[in-house]
Amino acid sequence: MLETVIHTENLTKQFGDFTAVDAITFDVYKGEIFGFLGANGAGKTTAMRILCGLLSPTSGEAKVAGFDVYKESEDIKKHIGYMSQKFSLYNNLTVKENIQFFGGIYGIERKRLKEKTNELIERLGLVHEADKLVGSLPLGWKQKISFSTAILHEPRIVFLDEPTGGVDPITRRQFWDMIYEASNRGITVFVTTHYMDEAEYCDRVSIMVDGAIAALNNPSDMKKDFGVKDMNDVFLELARGAKRGE
Amino acid sequence: MNNLLFLLQKEFKQIFRDPAILRLIFLMPIIQLILIPLAADYEIKQIDISVVDHDHSSYSRRLTNKLVASGYFQLAEYNNSYQKSMETVGEGDTDIILTIPQNFEKDLIKESAAKVHIAADAVNGVRAGLGTAYAGQIIAEFNREVREEWVQFPRMNPLPLIEITSANWYNPHFSYYLFMVPGILAILVTMVGAFLTALNIVAEKEVGTIEQLNVTPIKKYQFILGKLIPFWVLGLVSITLGMLVAWVIFGIIPVGSYFTVYVFSAVYLLGVLGIGLLVSTFAETQQQATLFAFFFMMVFILLGGLYTPVESMPEWAQWLTKVNPPTYFIKVIRAVYIKGSNFSDLLPEFYAMIAFAFGFNFLAVRNYRKRSA
Numbered sequence: 001m002l003e004t005v006i007h008t009e010n011l012t013k014q015f016g017d018f019t020a021v022d023a024i025t026f027d028v029y030k031g032e033i034f035g036f037l038g039a040n041g042a043g044k045t046t047a048m049r050i051l052c053g054l055l056s057p058t059s060g061e062a063k064v065a066g067f068d069v070y071k072e073s074e075d076i077k078k079h080i081g082y083m084s085q086k087f088s089l090y091n092n093l094t095v096k097e098n099i100q101f102f103g104g105i106y107g108i109e110r111k112r113l114k115e116k117t118n119e120l121i122e123r124l125g126l127v128h129e130a131d132k133l134v135g136s137l138p139l140g141w142k143q144k145i146s147f148s149t150a151i152l153h154e155p156r157i158v159f160l161d162e163p164t165g166g167v168d169p170i171t172r173r174q175f176w177d178m179i180y181e182a183s184n185r186g187i188t189v190f191v192t193t194h195y196m197d198e199a200e201y202c203d204r205v206s207i208m209v210d211g212a213i214a215a216l217n218n219p220s221d222m223k224k225d226f227g228v229k230d231m232n233d234v235f236l237e238l239a240r241g242a243k244r245g246e
Numbered sequence: 247m248n249n250l251l252f253l254l255q256k257e258f259k260q261i262f263r264d265p266a267i268l269r270l271i272f273l274m275p276i277i278q279l280i281l282i283p284l285a286a287d288y289e290i291k292q293i294d295i296s297v298v299d300h301d302h303s304s305y306s307r308r309l310t311n312k313l314v315a316s317g318y319f320q321l322a323e324y325n326n327s328y329q330k331s332m333e334t335v336g337e338g339d340t341d342i343i344l345t346i347p348q349n350f351e352k353d354l355i356k357e358s359a360a361k362v363h364i365a366a367d368a369v370n371g372v373r374a375g376l377g378t379a380y381a382g383q384i385i386a387e388f389n390r391e392v393r394e395e396w397v398q399f400p401r402m403n404p405l406p407l408i409e410i411t412s413a414n415w416y417n418p419h420f421s422y423y424l425f426m427v428p429g430i431l432a433i434l435v436t437m438v439g440a441f442l443t444a445l446n447i448v449a450e451k452e453v454g455t456i457e458q459l460n461v462t463p464i465k466k467y468q469f470i471l472g473k474l475i476p477f478w479v480l481g482l483v484s485i486t487l488g489m490l491v492a493w494v495i496f497g498i499i500p501v502g503s504y505f506t507v508y509v510f511s512a513v514y515l516l517g518v519l520g521i522g523l524l525v526s527t528f529a530e531t532q533q534q535a536t537l538f539a540f541f542f543m544m545v546f547i548l549l550g551g552l553y554t555p556v557e558s559m560p561e562w563a564q565w566l567t568k569v570n571p572p573t574y575f576i577k578v579i580r581a582v583y584i585k586g587s588n589f590s591d592l593l594p595e596f597y598a599m600i601a602f603a604f605g606f607n608f609l610a611v612r613n614y615r616k617r618s619a
C-alpha cells in the first residue's frame with residue numbers, strides 16, 4: 001500500500017465569479033515525482049499555493065502531509081519545502097547566509113546547520129562562491145541553491161513552481177538529477193513545468209485544463225491512451241480544448 | 247526565539263549592505279537639520295520700505311532714519327509720489343509704503359498730532375503683518391521721543407506713559423533654530439520609523455521573498471518583531487545623530503535630560519513602526535508605499551505643529567492634530583529641549599504615545615496575513 005502524502009477532493013478556488021481551480025481530486029504518494037502540468041492560466045500555481053498554505057481554498061478538501069489545509073496550514077509548513085516561480089533567495093545575502101537563514105528558520109539546530117551548509121556548498125561545487133552575494137550568480141546556480149535550500153530541512157514534500165524556467169539545457173539536466181536524488185531519499189516532489197521532456201521524467205503526471213484535471217496517469221500509459229508518441233502531443237491534444245486564452 | 251534571532255541577523259546584514267538605507271540614515275538627519283531651520287526662519291528682516299515724503303522736514307527725515315536704523319527695514323525708495331511707490335510695489339521691490347503727509351512737522355508742533363499712513367503689500371501676509379507691526383512700534387517710539395523733548399518738566403507730564411516691556415521665556419533670544427531644530431528631530435524619527443519599515447517590507451513583497459517566508463513555519467509575531475526591532479534601533483540611531491548635529495552645528499542641547507528624550511523616542515517609535523507596518527499591508531509596490539508615505543508625511547508635518555502652532559489652527563483641525571502622532575512628539579521634544587520639561591510634566595503625551603503604539607500595531611498585526619484569502 002502506497003502512503004498518501006497529498007490528498008485532495010473537489011478542491012476549488014474562486015476569485016469572485018472566476019473559478020481558478022475547479023473541483024480537483026487527486027492523490028500524491030510518498031517518494032514519487034508528480035508532474036503538475038497545464039497551460040498558462042490553467043490554475044496550477046493557484047492549486048499549488050493552496051497546498052502550501054499560502055492561499056485559502058473556497059471549498060473541497062485537501063490534506064498535505066496529513067494536515068488539513070483549512071485548519072492546520074502552519075503544521076503543513078513545517079513539513080514542506082517550496083520553491084516559487086519568482087526567484088526567492090535574498091540577493092543581498094551571500095550563498096552561505098541564505099542557506100543558513102532558511103535552514104535556521106526551519107529550526108535546524110545551529111551546529112547541525114553549519115555542517116549541513118558546508119556539506120551542501122561542497123556538493124554544489126560552490127566552495128569559492130560561498131561568500132559571494134547570491135545576486136551576483138548566474139540564474140542556473142541560483143535555482144540549484146534555491147532547490148537545495150528548499151529541501152535542507154528534509155521536508156516530506158517539496159513544491160517546485162516552474163523551477164527550470166529560463167535555465168539552459170545542461171543546467172536543466174543537472175537540476176533533474178538533483179530532483180531524482182531527493183526523490184530517492186523519500187522526498188515527494190510536486191513539480192509544475194512547461195517543458196514536456198521534463199514531463200517524461202515524472203512518475204505520474206496530471207494535466208490541468210481550465211482549472212480542472214483533464215488527465216492523470218504515468219507518462220507511458222497517458223501516451224498510450226491518447227495514441228500519441230510523446231507528451232507534447234498529449235498536451236496539445238488536451239490544451240486545444242481549453243476555453244481560457246493564453 | 248531562535249527564529250527571531252535568525253531574522254534579526256538577516257535584517258541587520260541587509261541593512262548594512264544597502265548603501266541607500268545607510269545614506270538615508272546618516273545623511274538625512276544632517277542635511278535636514280542644516281537646511282530646514284535656515285530656510286524656515288520666520289524672523290522677518292530686510293523689509294523693503296518706500297517712504298513717500300510730502301513734508302521734507304527734519305522730523306520726517308528723522309522718522310525715516312529711525313526706521314532704517316532699526317535694522318528691520320531697507321530703504322527702497324524715497325520720493326514724494328505715492329503713485330511712483332505703488333509701481334515699485336507692483337514690481338516687487340517694495341513691501342511697505344510709509345506716507346508722510348505735507349505739514350507733518352507743522353501739525354506735530356502746533357497741534358501735537360500728526361498722521362502718517364502705512365500701506366503693505368499683503369501677498370506675503372507674514373511679511374506684511376510683521377512689517378506693519380514693526381513700523382508701528384518704531385513710529386510709537388519716535389512719538390515718545392518727540393514728546394520727551396518737548397515736555398520741559400517731566401513731573402508735569404500731562405500724558406502718563408505706559409511702557410510695555412516683554413520677556414521671552416525659555417527662548418530669551420527668540421531663536422528660530424531653537425524652535426525648529428527639535429521639531430525636525432521629531433520628524434526625522436517619524437520618517438525613519440514609518441517609511442523605512444514600510445518600504446522594506448513592501449520590497450520583500452515585490453521581490454517575492456516574503457512568499458518564501460510565508461511558506462515557512464515562522465510565526466507571525468516573529469516576522470513582525472524581526473522587522474520592527476531593526477528599524478526601532480535605526481530610529482534611535484537617527485535621533486542620536488540628529489541630536490549630535492543639533493549640538494555641533496547649532497549648539498543646541500536639551501535643557502531637560504537626554505534620558506527623557508530617549509524614553510519618549512523609544513515609545514513614539516513603536517507607534518510609527520506600527521504605521522509603517524500598516525502601510526506595508528496595504529501597499530503592493532514600493533511606488534504605492536512611497537506615495538502613501540508622501541501623503542502621510544505632508545499631513546503629519548502640517549498638522550504636527552512643526553511650522554504653525556496648533557493653537558492657531560481652526561477648531562476642526564485642532565481635533566485632527568489630536569490623532570496625529572507627530573503632534574505629541576514634536577511637543578515633547580520641544581518641551582524637553584527648550585523648557586527642560588521632565589517625564590512627569592509630559593505624562594499626558596506619554597499615554598497618548600502608548601495608545602498610538604498599541605493602536606497602530608494592533609491594526610497592522612490584524613491586517614498582516616501569512617495566507618491570503
